[in-house]
Amino acid sequence: xxxxxxxxxxxxxxxxxKKLKLIFLFNPLTEWIDTTHLMRLYLxxxxxxxxxxxxxxxxxxxxxxxxxxxEINMDDFTPSDTSQxxxxxxxxxxxxxxxxxxxDTPEDASRAVCVADSRVVAYELVSxxxxxxxxxxxxxxxxxxxxxxxxxxxxxxxVASFRLSPQDYHRYHSPVTGCIKLFRSIPGDYYQVDAIALxxxxxxxxxxxxxxxxxxxxxxxxxxxVAIGATDVGSVVIHQKYHQPGQGIKKGDELGIFQFGGSSIxxxxxxxxxxxxxxxxxxxxxxIQVAVEVGMSLxxxxxxxxxxxxxxxxxxxxxxxxxxxxx
Numbered sequence: 646x647x648x649x650x651x652x653x654x655x656x657x658x659x660x661x662x663k664k665l666k667l668i669f670l671f672n673p674l675t676e677w678i679d680t681t682h683l684m685r686l687y688l689x690x691x692x693x694x695x696x697x698x699x700x701x702x703x704x705x706x707x708x709x710x711x712x713x714x715x716e717i718n719m720d721d722f723t724p725s726d727t728s729q730x731x732x733x734x735x736x737x738x739x740x741x742x743x744x745x746x747x748x749d750t751p752e753d754a755s756r757a758v759c760v761a762d763s764r765v766v767a768y769e770l771v772s773x774x775x776x777x778x779x780x781x782x783x784x785x786x787x788x789x790x791x792x793x794x795x796x797x798x799x800x801x802x803x804v805a806s807f808r809l810s811p812q813d814y815h816r817y818h819s820p821v822t823g824c825i826k827l828f829r830s831i832p833g834d835y836y837q838v839d840a841i842a843l844x845x846x847x848x849x850x851x852x853x854x855x856x857x858x859x860x861x862x863x864x865x866x867x868x869x870x871v872a873i874g875a876t877d878v879g880s881v882v883i884h885q886k887y888h889q890p891g892q893g894i895k896k897g898d899e900l901g902i903f904q905f906g907g908s909s910i911x912x913x914x915x916x917x918x919x920x921x922x923x924x925x926x927x928x929x930x931x932x933i934q935v936a937v938e939v940g941m942s943l944x945x946x947x948x949x950x951x952x953x954x955x956x957x958x959x960x961x962x963x964x965x966x967x968x969x970x971x972x
Contacts, residue, residue, distance in 0.1 A: 763807040
């Protein structure tokens with residue numbers, strides 16, 4: 646895993662027992678177990694029960710050890726004193742301290758930002774994301790959104806996939822400035838979203854519970870944001886006010902929240918509308934996730950002239966973007 650801020654490589658902190666469980670369940674010999682009705686029912690019930698347990702007062706006993714085990718810097722959060730949280734769920738959904746996550750170029754609507762404290766991979770084409778990272782047999786934008794029209798709209802889309810681990814801040818934010826065009830909630834399961842699981846043949850992202858919005862923007866087209874639950878996530882919630890078409894939103898605004906567990910967010914841009922930052926692209930092609938924080942730069946809009954060149958086929962898309970930047 647690469648780190649965006651330092652440019653160094655780090656191994657993600659994860660309990661040994663969890664690693665061994667993932668290796669057992671998500672390998673070619675045993676991953677069929679994950680697709681059975683019994684396993685899906687077990688994971689669903691386990692996630693709901695876990696969420697209820699983490700909401701109890703007694704669960705506060707876990708917080709100090711959790712912070713120590715994962716070396717969480719509580720100075721970034723409010724309250725920073727762990728004794729002030731009323732439950733583990735209250736701690737898990739903690740808020741950032743104002744100013745701890747500055748938003749990149751907040752007034753520039755042509756630039757998109759990272760939606761979560763997470764690990765990200767980004768690909769210029771959804772087909773490339775499927776080939777290199779998301780290995781589920783039936784992954785597609787159509788299956789992700791359960792909508793053939795959206796599937797057609799985002800054919801050839803550029804895709805960023807943000808994966809959150811339990812130790813991460815679990816509120817997620819808008820990548821762009823615009824207004825809500827569509828909201829949808831899709832029921833589903835609660836599979837793991839760890840890298841091992843995502844790169845198995847189990848269709849994690851299109852089977853898990855998820856909520857989505859389409860954000861209409863002037864500079865970046867219609868941007869699809871899909872929040873996806875995972876093991877132990879009792880709820881996946883996009884805030885109520887963003888259920889209404891026409892509701893304005895700015896990049897960096899809090900869009901929704903996950904409850905306890907890992908989770909994932911997929912952000913898709915219509916074909917030719919964004920150029921992802923090259924350092925993220927470079928690492929993604931090597932199948933290396935980049936550790937990012939809310940508000941960090943994700944990419945910038947491709948100019949209309951570059952999109953015209955790309956659509957006519959006179960030059961490659963990459964060459965058109967490069968030429969546009971030089972001018």
